[in-house]
Amino acid sequence: MLTLYIGNKNYSSWSLRPWILLTHLGVTFLEVPVQVCGRGPNDTHRPYSDNGLVPALHDGDIQVSESLAICEYVAEQYPQAWPADRHARAVARSVASEMHAGFGSLRGAMPMNVKARAHGGPLPAAVKADVARICEIWEDCRSRFAGNKGPYLFGDFSVADAMFAPVVWRFFCYNVDLPPRAAAYRDAMLDHPAMQAWERGALEETIHVAQSDAALAQWGGPREGNYLVLAAA
Missing domain, CATH: 1.20.1050.10 (Glutathione S-transferase Yfyf (Class Pi); Chain A, domain 2)
Structure with missing residues (x-):
C-alpha cells in the first residue's frame, strides 16, 4: 500500500496536491499527518523524507519527494x-x-x-x-x-x-x-x-501557524462568519 506523509491540511499547499489526486483516483493509501510549523526542510521529517520536506510518498522501498514528482509517479500506474x-x-x-x-x-x-x-x-x-x-x-x-x-x-x-x-x-x-x-x-x-x-480535515485542526494567520490582516481581516480564530499576537 502507498503511504503519503502530509503536513497540516490548513496550511500545507504542497501536501494537498498528491492527496487530492490519489483521493480523486480512488487509490487506497495510508495518510500519515505530520506537523509543519515553518518553511523549508526540517530535520524532524528526515526519517521518512530524504529532503526533510513533505509531502513524501512511500511505495515499498521507493520514496518520492516533491508534489509534482509524486503526481507523475502516481500517473505511471494510473495514466x-x-x-x-x-x-x-x-x-x-x-x-x-x-x-x-x-x-x-x-x-x-x-x-x-x-x-x-x-x-x-x-x-x-x-x-x-x-x-x-x-x-x-x-x-x-x-x-x-x-x-x-x-x-x-x-x-x-x-x-x-x-x-x-x-x-x-x-x-x-x-x-x-x-x-x-x-x-x-x-x-x-x-x-x-x-x-x-x-x-x-482542515477545520478539525487546532494548530496555528502565526506567520500564515497574520497574512489575513493584509487582506481586510476576517469576513463575518470567518472560520479562523487567529493566534494571539
Whole structure:
C-alpha cells in the first residue's frame, strides 16, 4: 500500500496536491499527518523524507519527494491522471510545471489557509500579475481542451487540476476577484468531493501557524462568519 506523509491540511499547499489526486483516483493509501510549523526542510521529517520536506510518498522501498514528482509517479500506474490526448497532455504538463515552479509573489502574499475568510482588497502589482497569468491559463485550457467533457481544465480531473488546487483555496479564502470563466472553474474545484473532504480535515485542526494567520490582516481581516480564530499576537 502507498503511504503519503502530509503536513497540516490548513496550511500545507504542497501536501494537498498528491492527496487530492490519489483521493480523486480512488487509490487506497495510508495518510500519515505530520506537523509543519515553518518553511523549508526540517530535520524532524528526515526519517521518512530524504529532503526533510513533505509531502513524501512511500511505495515499498521507493520514496518520492516533491508534489509534482509524486503526481507523475502516481500517473505511471494510473495514466488517466493525465489527459489522453497527446496535445492536451503536453499542455497539461507545461502548466502543471509552471504552477510548481512559479507564482512566488502570490504564494508569499497569500499563504494557503483553508480556514481563512478575508474581505480581500487591492492586489500589489506582482500579485496581480500572478493572478492574471493563472486566470489566463485556466481560461485557455478550458476553452481549448475541456469542451463538454467536464468542468476541469482538460475536461476530466487531472494532475494539472491537482497542482492548481492550492491556488483555488487562496483565491477563495482571500476573496480574490476573478473573471467569470476563472470563477466558474474555481467553484467547480471547490465542489469536488476531495476538496470538501480536505476542508473538513482542515477545520478539525487546532494548530496555528502565526506567520500564515497574520497574512489575513493584509487582506481586510476576517469576513463575518470567518472560520479562523487567529493566534494571539
